[in-house]
Amino acid sequence: xxxxxxxxxxxxxxxxxxxxxxxxxxxxxxxxxxxxxxxxxxxxxxxxxxxxxxxxxxxxxxxxxxxxxxxxxxxxxxxxxxxxxxxxxxxxxxxxxxxxxxxxxxxxxxxxxxxxxxxxxxxxxxxxxxxxxxxxxxxxxxxxxxxxxxxxxxxxxxxxxxxxxxxxxxxxxxxxxxxxxxxxxxxxxxxxxxxxxxxxxxxxxxxxxxxxxxxxxxxxxxxxxxxxxxxxxxxxxxxxx
Numbered sequence: 001x002x003x004x005x006x007x008x009x010x011x012x013x014x015x016x017x018x019x020x021x022x023x024x025x026x027x028x029x030x031x032x033x034x035x036x037x038x039x040x041x042x043x044x045x046x047x048x049x050x051x052x053x054x055x056x057x058x059x060x061x062x063x064x065x066x067x068x069x070x071x072x073x074x075x076x077x078x079x080x081x082x083x084x085x086x087x088x089x090x091x092x093x094x095x096x097x098x099x100x101x102x103x104x105x106x107x108x109x110x111x112x113x114x115x116x117x118x119x120x121x122x123x124x125x126x127x128x129x130x131x132x133x134x135x136x137x138x139x140x141x142x143x144x145x146x147x148x149x150x151x152x153x154x155x156x157x158x159x160x161x162x163x164x165x166x167x168x169x170x171x172x173x174x175x176x177x178x179x180x181x182x183x184x185x186x187x188x189x190x191x192x193x194x195x196x197x198x199x200x201x202x203x204x205x206x207x208x209x210x211x212x213x214x215x216x217x218x219x220x221x222x223x224x225x226x227x228x229x230x231x232x233x234x235x236x237x238x239x240x241x
Contacts, residue, residue, distance in 0.1 A: 010071070021067075022063045022071070024104040025059060026056075026105070027105045027109050027112065028111050029059035029060075030056050031188065031191050033051060033052050033055035035194060037051035037052045052195065060167055064163060065160045075104075076144075076182070077181070078212075081213060082213050085217045086220075098183075105186065108187065109187045122191060124192045124196025127198050127201060133204075133205070135208070136178070137176050139174060139212060140209070143212075144170070144180045145220070182206045185202050185206055189201075189202050
């Protein structure tokens with residue numbers, strides 16, 4: 001008996017919408033939990049960071065489970081570009097994904113502001129700069145992409161949990177609290193809250209993230225090659241043959 005045919009690939013517009021909505025919820029999780037944590041932690045930054053970390057890791061697991069079978073659940077331009085470099089995502093699809101991710105990230109930040117009755121339009125004053133921060137972002141993005149590539153190659157069903165756990169851990173072992181995502185970085189510059197980053201610090205963070213991603217793609221290609229099965233998430237759904 002031949003193996004069952006994979007489900008047909010969703011329309012590109014539907015996939016882009018999933019990237020927009022998923023990234024919006026991711027930023028609502030990051031920024032909203034940061035605001036709530038700061039309000040309830042009584043000035044204890046360690047407690048506030050913990051309260052910011054747990055919802056972020058948890059929402060990632062949920063979002064990848066929900067949207068992975070539809071769009072691949074990238075929610076991250078660095079992840080989309082990684083699959084472009086591996087020849088697994090066309091440039092035109094990646095461009096639409098990245099546009100949707102950026103728009104969704106900003107929408108998520110604005111939704112968090114509205115929920116907590118903060119001004120919609122604002123810029124962060126939180127300075128995040130220096131060699132240690134940049135190295136942290138390169139390592140954070142490197143580890144994230146390598147986690148995804150390794151799971152996609154050998155254990156696709158583990159991607160949601162692995163990504164959520166990795167980000168939860170990286171919040172604490174990186175000096176930058178692991179943005180690891182250009183869309184997240186840009187959107188967080190528009191929020192003068194616990195999760196913010198000053199706009200002048202954004203370009204260096206993104207450069208470091210893309211550097212880490214590129215190194216992970218090279219190493220991942222050496223370790224695992226190209227994915228040989230249709231991944232459950234974090235890669236473009238394969239079309240039916």
